[in-house]
Amino acid sequence: MLLPTFEFHEPLSIKDALKLKKSLGEDAKLLAGGTDLLVHLKKKLITTNNLISLSGIKALSLITKEKNAVIIGSCTTMTQLSSTPIIQKNFPALKAGCDNLGTHLIRNRATIGGNACNASPAGDTLPALLIYDALALLETSDKKREIPMADFFTGPGKSCIQPDEILTGFRLPIPGKNSGAHYIQLGKRKSSEINLVNVAAFLKYDPDTKKIIDARIALGSVAATPIRSPKAESTLMGQTPEEACFFAAGEMARREDCHPIDDFRGSARYRQAMVGVLTKRTLTRAYELARSACI
Amino acid sequence: MNKFDVISTRAHRIDTPDKATGQAMFTDDLCRPGQLYGVLLQSPHPHARILSIDTSKAVNLPGVKSVITHEQAGYIKYGVSPARYDETVFAIDKVRYVGDEIAAVAAVSLDIALKALSLIKVKYELLPAVFTVEDATKKGAPQLHENSPGNLCAEVHQEFGDVAAALKTCDIIKTSTMKNKRQDGAFIEMQGCLAEFDNRGLLTLVSSTQVPHYVQRTVAMVLGMDVGKVRVKKPYVGAGFGIKAAACPMELACCILARETKKPVKMNFTREQVFMYSRARHQFTHTITTGAKKDGTLMAIKHECCLDGGAYTSFGIATVYYTGSLLGGPYKIANMSYDGKRVYNNKPACGAQRGHGAVIARALFEQQMDMIAEEIGMDPMELRIKNMMDTGDTTCNDLNMSSFGMSECIEAVRIGSNWDKKKGNMPRGKGIGMACGFFVSGAGYPIYRSDTYHGTVIIKLTEDGGTALVYTASAEIGQGSDTAFAMIAAEALGIPLDNVRLASGDTDMGVDLGAYSSRQTLMTGHAVKQAADHAKTQVLEVLAEQLLVPLEKLDIKKGFIEFAGDTPDFSALRTRYIKEHRGWIDNPDSKKLTFKEASRIAFLEKGSIVGTGKYKPHNLGGKFKGAAVGTSPAYGCSAQVAEVTVDMETGQVTIDNITDAHDCGKAINLTAVEGQMEGSVSMGIGEAMHEEVIFNDKGQVLNNDLAEYKIVTSVDMPRVKTIVVESCEPNGPYGAKEVGEGAIMPTIPAILNAVYNATGVRINELPLTPERVFFAIQDYKAKMAK
Structure with missing residues (x-):
């Protein structure tokens, strides 16, 4: 498979890049690392006559x-x-x-x-x-x-x-004190994967009351875009950070906050089940990190 | 106990410097003056009638030198087994899978060739397509081949002993099923070739192949040429695993384009085309019933299997036989029946891959061994040893185990894995399992019926006396065969490895059936040893004459002549040698006569010293239909223990350790043997855990790259403890036999048995994706709750 032919532009400043983008119009594509774009170009999923490389712009x-x-x-x-x-x-x-x-x-x-x-x-x-x-x-x-x-x-x-x-x-x-965050991904193998489900969680608690005062959960691979998990987040607010509430948040994320589909990598049913497990696990780890940070 | 000077060591591979420095030339590195680039037009439809092909626009594109279709390529049918030739270079009346070849273009650049492809207009009449065994065998299903009603490509029915009667005497009968998924070989180097005619009509095809010999014959047959006018050469090859073990349509198209254009033509598969062409491991669906007595004695195996074959036969007829025959061992079983069939459908053809035909049958059967062991409360290793064949035994289907270190392998992994301490004492979610397997050490017969030698070797001693040149048509494809043969030649000649040069992979060098069925170490190795012995004898004969010493008192060791008894005065010979080398400052002054001096003297007396060697197996196997498949002069054995951790909440399986013992007869190169063992384990883990070629409902491969087709990465690969067992095979050179494929046999069932041990769940379908394991655990929990 060959790369299609295109004009290659390499501006050295953001200003020049913006000028080029404006003059070349919608067709021009921006090239950063190229790890997705070049593959898409080879497979003809994307076509363009102009590629603007950003790697010359140090800023x-x-x-x-x-x-x-x-x-x-x-x-x-x-x-x-x-x-x-x-x-x-x-x-x-x-x-x-x-x-x-x-x-x-x-x-x-x-x-x-x-x-x-x-x-x-x-x-x-x-x-x-x-x-x-x-x-x-x-x-x-x-x-x-x-x-x-x-x-x-x-x-x-x-x-x-x-x-x-x-x-x-x-x-x-920059997250404040008494907070921690963690990310877990799940795939078929341990490296070079396209995730079946990936979850990140952030927790902050009040050291005096020992209650959760901020919780953010994000779910990947289970909707059209990466999403926040608002219902699961709200179950955590004001709770004592422990296994039961992390489990409940996971269950809420699984039932209410995700909308996975079937594809050749995995079924919606499995992805949904894993949202629960991964949410619980990221929260548990995020809390551990929050606690260890303040010790 | 023989002491060896060269073999049985960890000598560095002779190709290491080339490969480590990037200087090794693979097919795509080669370039000829005036070379054209060829590309294939392949069907976008899984099943369609070709109404017309219009190449006029493509022909007229500037830079295009030739456009060929079946009109130029002809109508000669070819394939792997002459009994099942069902392919033509290009589709004639219809296409049978997405990727079926229709035309090819040669042009001055790849760019132009690809542009020309898009200008070829093919009119199709779309036909209904079938993609599964179930759909292909339904009444009224679309038929792929005229002469194969019911899309039945091949069927086998065999019975040895009396299975029904034996099962009636059994205390325990286990029946279970298992299904794997279509594999891809996932070799690093995609197929590539470069064809060129010289001015006298000799065609030279350089190709990334495992089998120069078979490619030579197929090219000659399809192009209507004398075999002697076709030379096939193989440069360095980035593996094949069985997929490159037959001529492929691109090689044939490339030769035809070279003929049409009178120019060198190079062609390559893209990774997508590798998936499209396929020819890797079939999808097998097995049902096996095993019967045993309550003391654990195995009585009978009833085996049924269906192979999802794809559009053409390829290796399929051999595969369907292998699938049955290799359950005959390694246990003593007097009664065995096999009913196998291979079904055509509109997917790419499957073929041979490491452990040809036998891997999934073994995976299912070795689980049944564990089920039986569990039911009678016997240790799985003990049950296996109790039923194990002994050296010299012959299976009910006439496979003879001339050496057999299987029980030694089991003992080795028992100790190596600390089995006795771990088995039964692991926490929930952790498990340990084992399995055995064996494989041929070279197919007993060539793919075409012939009395041909399976390998011939020439060793010429250079006229200066210093070096042995080994010429073999065998195929080094990364497994280390060149090094093994150089080591065997050095050992047999009695000279250091450094004094051996080897050239291989060229049909001009002789006959060698190539790198498949784990045949080369034993078969080519034999021929190498014989050629070396022949050359050595000629040198020693001259010495015997010159020194008036009986021939049997002479030998060569480590590059020096050894005399049994007193060393005669050889100063006249040395003087003769040194006189030829006036001015040299490194003339021999050793107490012993050197090989270099002796072989120089031999040349002066007799001219060039050339030793020849050849090998073919003795008559093997029984008389029944299909008896040839599975026969071999020797069988390699292996036992493995797998230890796993299963994440009970997600279904993720981590393989923590593999302990692998393999009986390779005699390790020519210990490091290379271990390399093959680890490579087999890695491929087995891939198939067990992740690998699966996935199609959409239009017959297109969805995961046709190595991002989505998931082979094992270094992070997934567990620690592998390799233990080499040596049983000294009487039919092998220095006692050597296979290691390249047998070592994959136990991997999958060992993992499955370990997963069962960890979870209590038997999973009857591969791969063990987290999803499949998760739902199997959920279903099991639900069942237990009832």
Whole structure:
């Protein structure tokens, strides 16, 4: 299988990239790591005459700390994220997602922006972006906007990015004390998988009352997009963090919050059952991490 | 006990430097001046009549040099077994699966060739298609082949002893069924070939094949050429596992394009085409009934099997026989019946893959052994040893076990896995299981009926005396055969491995049936040893004459001449040698006469020293129909223990450890034997746990890449403890026999028995995806609750 022919553009600044995107119109595709795009081009699932590579733009692969947040450039690779201390310390669920994606070689190329723009319901970093309340940073030649990741996905392979916009990065608020988060994925084998179900959870509790004061759960591979699990989250609020309430949240997520389908990778019935198990397990682990963090 | 100098060591592979540095040339690395690129037009429909093929637009595209269809390729039918030739290079009247070949294009670039493909207009009349055994065998089902009513490709009915009578005497009778899924070989190197005619009409086909010899014959037959005008060469090959063990339509199309264009033509399969072409392990559905006495004595096996064959026979006729015949051992069973059939349908043809035909039958039967053991309260290992054949025994279907280290393998894994301590003492969710298996060490007969030698070898000593050149047409495809043969040649000649050079994989070098049925170490190895002995004798004969020493007092060891008794004065020979090498600073001054001197003297006396060797098995097997399939001069044995952890909430199975003992007769290269054992385990785990070619309802493969077709990754691979058992096979060179395929036999049932041990659930369908295991556990729980 051969790659189709296309014009290759390599701007060196976001400004130039935006200019190109505007002038080339909707047909032009942005190339980050290429681990999805090049495969789609080869298989002719996507056609384009113009490919704009973002790898020459240094600003897009930076991880920077602000006062209460971390900005992650959209072209930051999985390997880069996973080995950056600020990510390891503050966003373990995101690191876990990065570590589970593809293979070593793919993780060296695949970017977090690409993972979001590919908008696969099974994307490995996406549940983490949802539970960390990440904002997507979008830019056109004239304006910038920030969109909560909860509003970012519009369907399988689709996002709210406009044709003249570029996703430049994400803003992740640094979670406060007494909080923890975790991510689990389930596939047929232990590596190079496309997830059957993937779940991330975030928990925060009040150290005085020992009650849960914030809970966020995100489910992957069980709906048209990665989704939050609002009913399960609400069962947790004000509860004492222990097995019974984690189990109940899992049951709620399984029954009320997910809408999986059958495909050749697995049945809806199994995915749904696993939402319960994985939700319970991520919550349990998130709480353990929250507790160990404050010791 | 013989002491060896070269074999039975961990010598480095002779191809390691090439492969480690990336210098090894595979077919796609080769390039000829003026080379064209060929591509295949393959059917998008699973079943359709071809009304017309219009190639005019493609022919006229600039850069296109040839477009061929059945009009150029002809109507000669070919296949694997001459009894079942049911393929033509290109479809003539109809296509039978998505991927069936219709035409081919050669052009100056791959780009142009692909463009030309899109310009070929084929008019089809779509026909109803069938994709399962059930649908294909229904009354009124669409028929694939005119001469195969009911889409029945082949059927086998055999009975040895009296199964019905034996079952009546049994205390325990177990009947169960099992189904696997269609596999893909998932070799690293996709099939590729490069064909070229020279000015005298010699066709040279370089191909990524396991069997240059069979490809040579098929090409000659289909192109209407003398076999002597076809040369097939195999460069380095990135594995085959059985899928590359026959001529493929791309090789034939490539040769025809080369003939039409008078230019070198190169063609390659994409990974998608590898899946489309298939020819890997069938989907088998087995039902086996095993009867035993309450003391554990096995009495009878009643075996039924149906093979989901795909559109053509390929290896299928052999597969359906192997499926039955290899249940004849390794246990003493006097009564066995087998009813097997292979059914056509509109999917790609299945063929042979590691453990040809026998893997799933073994997987089911070895579970029944455990069921019987459990019912009578006997340790599964003890039950197996109780029923084990002895060395020299012959099965009820006439397979002779000339060496048989099976019980030793069981003992080895019992100790190696700490079985006695673990079995019965593992917590819920953890399990241990074992199984046995055996496999042929080379098919007893060639695929076409012939008295041909299965392998011939030439060893020439270089005229300077320093080196032995080994020429064999055998196929190194990654398994390490070149190294094994160089080691055998060095051992037999009595010289260091460094002094042996080897060339292989070229039909000009002789006859060798190739790398399939785990035949080369035993068969080609024999021929190598014979050729080396022949060359060595000629050298020693000259020495005996020159030194007036009886021939039987002479030998060569480690590159030096050994004399039994007193060493005669050989100074005249040394002087003669040194005189030829004035100015050399490294002339021999050892106390012993060197091989180099001796072989130089032999050349001076007799001219080039050439040793020849050949091998074919003695007459094997019984007289009944199909008796030939399953025969072999020797059988390799293996026993394995698998330890697993099952996540009872998700159904995920983790394989924690595999302990694997294999009787390979004699390890020529210990490291290579262990490599084959680990490779077999990995392939067995893949089939047990993840692998499955999945089709949609249009006959297209949904997971036609290695992202979605899930072979084992390094993270899934457990620790494997390999234990080599050596039973010294009388029919093998230095006692050696197979390891390449037998080692896969116990893997799947050992895992299934371990999963049962962990969960209490028997799962009768592969692969053991988390989903399948999860629902099996749920169903079991529901049943227990009632």
